[in-house]
Amino acid sequence: MAGAIRGRFLRCSFWLMSLLVTRGGQVQAQQRPVHFEFGHIREQDGLSFRVITCLLHDREGFLWIGTNNGLNRYDGAHFVQFKKLRNNSNSLSNNQLYALCQDQQGRIWMGTENGISCYDKTTGRFRHIVTVDNQPLAICKNVLCDRAGDVWFTSRQRGLFRYGTKTGKIQYFPCYPTDRTGAVQMLPNGLVEDVHRPGLWLSERNGLRYFDIARQQFTTHRNNRQHLPVFTGNQVSALAIDGDRLLIADQIDRSIIVYDLRRQQILKRLAPIRQRERDNFEIATIFADRQHNLWVSSWTHMPFFIDARTDRITELVHDKTKPMSLGANSFSSGWQHPDGSIWLGTVNGIAHTNPERALYDDYDLEPLFPALTDENGLLSFTEDTDGSWWIGTSIRGLLHYEPATNRLDVYRLPKGRGLYYWGHPVTGLSQRGDELFVGCENAVYRFNKRTHQFREIALPAGARSLHLWSFLLQGDRYWIFGTGKQTFAYDILRRQWQTHPIRSASRDPRFLVRQSLLNRRGELWLDIYPEGFARFSPQQGCFLVTDTRQADYEATIGSLTEDRDGSFLMATTLHGLVAYDPVRRRDLIRPENDLMTLSQCTAALPDRFGNTWVAEYNMVSVITPQKQVLNFRLAINEYTAEYVTSLFPMRNGHIMSIQKGHLVEFKPEHLLLPRSRQTVLLNRFVLPDTALLLNDLKPMIRLKPEDNSFAIEFGTLSATTKYRYRYKLEGYDDAWRTTTSPTGAVYTKLPGGKYTFLVKALDPQGFETPIRSLSIQLAMPFYRATWFWVLAVVLVAGLLVSFFRYRTRQTARIHRLQMQTTRLQHDKTQIQYQNLINHLNPHFLFNSLTSLNSLILIQPREASVFLKKLSVIYRYILQNKDSELVSLQDELAFTQLYIDLQTTRFGAGLTISQNIHPEYQNRRIVPVTIQNLLENAIKHNIVDDEIPLRIRIYTENDTLYVVNELQPKGFVETSNKQGLASLKSLYHYLSRREVAVTETTTHFIVAIPML
Structure with a gap:
């Protein structure tokens, strides 16, 4: 079985070996069929649909997937889907795709249910x-x-x-020139280009x-003028190119x-045979990988696999109970990744496997010996010089x-009976020449590999009551260890036992x-419970305890081995x-435990490349020399x-790992992946409301x-x-950022400017891919x-x-206004004073008193x-001498008193009318x-x-x-000519509207703005 690494948490793709043999002492040899295990990419991973019809790896590195x-366009982490959109002629014309190719301009062409379409990367549109x-x-397959x-x-027809x-022109080449209506049926996977001549090969129902x-x-x-043997009238169902060879179904x-x-x-x-009463024909798909193996x-x-070296045909069985089987019962297309992995487009997504990078082979012995997995199954292992393997079991013998x-x-071991019919558990196996030393919990045997005979080695008296726990072959001496402070070494040449004590002060019965x-x-060296480590002293003939620590993990040690630095590794x-560290006598819980999925382990072993393999049940972790954990x-x-x-x-x-009924042979050299030739693919530029598809254009x-x-x-x-990915945005990031998943970079609220996005990938060995870059120009906000x-x-x-x-003008203006x-204010004061003088004028007072005297005599x-x-008039003047403004109503009431006095004085010689709007x-x-x-009017005119x-008083606008x-007098008494001027000046101060004085030949008009 072969496997392939899948990430930091290594997911492997493997090839299981189906081993079909009968039970018994001697079994006839059978050739093991090849069996693959697959990883899967399906709809839940982002595919638009599970049924894959075609695959295309474009020159930029993206995988295009027709369904x-x-x-779909796939970058290894993200899918971009393209579908037919209603009322959008720039989208796909039909969602059913059959074939894909890329032209020299980088455009993607596809055969669909109703013709062909072309995707232009520069415009992002289909035509x-x-x-x-x-x-x-119609259908173009x-x-x-x-x-x-x-x-x-x-076209199919x-x-x-x-x-x-x-x-931009289309030429039609009918298969039958006399019948251009389409009496031909073209099949999918039926058009390939000749690699040596300018020509095309086509499959058709008629040959x-x-x-x-x-x-x-x-x-x-x-x-067929050249009488080439390849042309027959037989129906051809599929074609493929394999180097210089044409493959014809x-x-x-x-x-x-x-x-x-x-x-x-x-x-x-190559004639595929019928298996399980199912006919392999007719062939729909042939894919040839770089090793010329055929996937059909x-x-x-x-589906089946044809090995190029042996032409052996192996059925690729889909087993619903095994999630790492093919996952489907047919596939329509294939592609081989540069790393050697095979990608198959199936009816249930993409299935991928990597036969070139097999991480391990799995040998399942249970079909050979079904009873093998009763109880614990396999316990011990040793490798023979002829390449065969010897295995000790828990209850099923050797x-x-x-x-x-x-x-x-x-x-079957000697003394087998009852539950242990095949003998007691074989916990130790050592090989010396033609013999195996077989160690059990209460017995030791010598097994002759040629005669297949067991011969028990009688245990020394001190060992017969012990539970034997560990066995070790050192040259010509075979050591056995167990409970108690005595150890025993069997001299193979002399066939004698020697006893070597452990110098320990412990009285613990355990x-x-x-x-x-x-x-x-x-x-x-020995690991002793509960004291620690003891080293054998040849001079003293005993084991000396070097460290009497009471470690809490002492009772849980499953294996002991030595790493390249001379330290002991304990699972x-x-x-x-x-x-x-036996020199410094210090122990260390390895920090890599935090990176392993294993919280505990029963086995650990270093390999020749400096990796440390750690196992517990079917989970395995590998610690690399760079301290990475797979x-x-x-x-x-x-x-x-x-x-x-x-x-x-x-x-x-x-x-070699023994796993109940399985022998799993790990291949550490396959961890040393060749330096990656991959490049990081820039897939999409995602904005809050849209996404831009990225490409080299x-x-x-x-x-x-x-x-x-x-x-x-x-x-x-x-x-x-x-x-692992490292990226940074030049112009914003000061250092590289690191991410594994999700594979993307997010930036928010960037200031405007020019940026360059850089990204590179690192494989598990630390090799870096070339840096990919993307220039970004973010327009500045206007502010x-x-x-x-x-x-x-x-x-x-x-x-x-x-x-x-x-401010300068305002200051000057304020100064002027002040x-x-x-x-x-001076004018106002003068007007007010003038008003008072006018009304206290001796002439006005004299005239008023004269009129009063006349009335007293005649009309009391x-x-x-x-x-x-008269008194009200003077009271009003005195009360408002400091007021700037009064209501028109009050002013008219006061004026009426004045008019009454003047009417009494002048009689019919003075007529004053009023028309004031309410x-x-x-x-x-x-x-x-x-x-x-x-x-003023009375003073300057004849009455x-x-x-x-x-005189008229009225309001308007x-x-x-x-x-x-206008009836001017010849001479005016007590006139200083300043009354109207002062009134104008005062109104100019109070309002933007001016007092207007108009004199015609017949009238004198004064217009007072109301405030």
């Missing part, structure tokens, strides 16, 4: 060819990209076509065809024809197995020699692997724990400022090696761009200058009213404004009964108008 439900000459292509750069494909990649590209002619058995002759293309002759015919599958669901011929002999070891310097069920599980003994695993060195440098990714969080998926296409900051500085500087100028306010009551109004009653004006204007003075007819 019955879509196309389709579904008709030729207005006729549908073959597509091929030839050496000249053209694309050839077959119409025949052969060529698409010129340079011209093999050859198409000469230069002459554009077909050759069949009907026009001849359904009629029920054989695979191997045809030499260079010499144009048939080399041989039939339409009747019978076995002799010849792996080359698959022969098993069983020998005293026991658990393990014995002969180191590279020829020193004999324990308490602490796992423990190392002991873990894997054997697919045996999954349902039992009634056995003990042991490890034994072999002469060829291999390590996209050297740079350009991103918007908001796309500053992303993930990069990468992987290495390998099913047998688990890689972080240089131009933005330059503009911002300019704007800020401009704002500062503008603000400075504004001066103007001072001046207006009206005089009293007149006096009251909405303006609460508006405000300067106190005594209307009175001043009325006083007479014959020429009455008419937020303005109070005082209009008097």
Whole structure:
């Protein structure tokens, strides 16, 4: 059985040996059939569908997988799926794929259910060819990209076509020129290119065809002018190329024809035999690996393997009870990885195995001797000089197995009876010449390999009551150890026993020699329970205890061996692997235990390459010289724990492990993988809302400022090696980051700029793959761009200058306003003082008193009213002398008192009318404004009964108008000409609206803005 490493936690692919022999003393030799074990990649791993139809390894390193439900691109860790999308002509035309190829421009071509499609990596789009000459292509099960750069494909019913990649034109080559309607049936896996001539080979129901590209002619058995033996009328169901050879599945002759293309002759015919009453034909798939082995599958669901060296045919059986069997009953395509592993596209995903890197062979002895696995099964092992193996069992005697011929002999030990009919457990086997020394728990035998006879060696008196535990052959002396402080050495030449005591002060009744070891310097060491280690002193003839430590793991030691540094390695069920330095007398629980899947172990053994193999049941860990740990599980003994695993060195440098009914031969040299030629594949660039498919044609990714969080998926296409990855983003990361799974890098909230993503892979031996890189340009947000900051500085500087100028202007304005306010305040004071002077003017007072006197004499009551109004007027003036504004309503009430006094004085000579809209009653004006204007009109105009003075007061458009007819006097008393000017100045201070004074030939108009 062969196996292959799968990662840091090593998963192996193995090839089991089916051993079918009869039970008995002598068994006829039988050749062991080859049996493979497979790893699997299935839908749960990300495949779009389980039924695989075709495989293509492109020049970038990706694996393209065609299925019955879509196309997949695989990088070893991630799948990218392509499917037909409704209303999207740039997607697949049909999800049913049959064949794949890559042209010289890197485009991927595929045969589908309704024609062919092409995927262009530069655009990420598909384009389709579904008709030729207005006729549908229908099912196209073959597509091929030839050496000249053209694309050839077959339509199942119409025949052969060529698409010129340079011209974009399609040529049709009907198999029957007289019948272009399609009387031909092209089969899948039925189109291959001749490796020596410019031509194509086609399989067809009516026989093999050859198409000469230069002459554009077909050759069949009907026009075989050269009489080539390969052309017959037999139906051909599949074709394949194997180096210089054409492989032809001849359904009629029920054989695979191997045809030499260079010499144009048939080399041989391989005829698969019928097994289990199932017919292997007709052949659907033939795949030839680099060793010229053939992997074949039939339409009747019978896959098998043909060994190139022996032409032996082995059925690849799918066993539902064995998860590492093929996993399906047929496959449609095959591909061989550069590391030698075989990938088969089956009806249940991809099955992969690696016959070139077999990590171990498994020899299952149970079918030979079914009773072997009763109780603990195999216990001890030694290798004969002729390459055969001797095995001691728990209750089934002594076995002799010849792996080359698959022969098993069983020998019953003396004194067998009852449960131990075949003899007591054989725990020690040592070989010397033609004899085996067979050690049991209470007896020792010499077994003659030629006569197959046992001869018991009588034990010395001191050993007859002991339970013998360990046996060791040292030259001509055979040592036995067990319970008690006495050890015994049998002199083979003299046939005498010698007794050698263990100098120990222990009085523990459980005293026991658990393990014995002969180191590279020829020193004999014992592991003693419960005291520690003892070394044999030839001078004193006894064992001297060198370390009396009471280690807690002492009672759990399963094996004792020596590593390359001279330290003792102990497999324990308490602490796992423990190392002991006999010089410094120090023990160390190996730190690698934390990396092993084993929490305990029963066997440990170093190999010639510096690795340490550790085992417990069917679990195995390998510690490399670089302190890396590879873990894997054997697919045996999954349902039992009634056995003990042991490890034994072999002469060829291999390590033998006994596992109940199995002998597992490990091959340490296969751990030394050749330096990886793999490269890391950059698969996808994932943004929050989309994903960009990466390839060699996209050297740079350009991103918007908001796309500053992303993930990069990468992987290495390998099913047998688990890689560690190191990556960094130059311009952001200071050092390399390390990851194993998931295989991807995630970055969030990056600042804008130019970055370069670097990634490399490291295999288990520390070899690095070439560094892959991806340039990323992340646009700066505008507020972080240089131009933005330059503009911002300019704007800020401009704002500062503008603000400075504004403050300067405002300061000057405030200064002017303060001066103007001072001046207006002065004007206001003057107006108020002028108002007071006007109303306290002796002329006004004299006129008012004269009118009052006249009324007193004539109309006393009206005089009293007149006096009251006069007092109210002066009270109003005095009350509002400090007020800037009063309501229009109050001002009008005051004005009416003034009008009443003037009407009393002038009678019919003065007419004053008012038209004030109610909405303006609460508006405000300067106190005594209307009175001043009325006083001004009376002062400057003639007031007479014959020429009455008419004054109108009204509101309009937020303005109070005082209009008097123009009847100017010749001389005006007490006028200083400053009243209206002061009023204008005061309103300028209070409002942006000015007092308007208009003088016409007939009227004098003053417009007062209401506030």
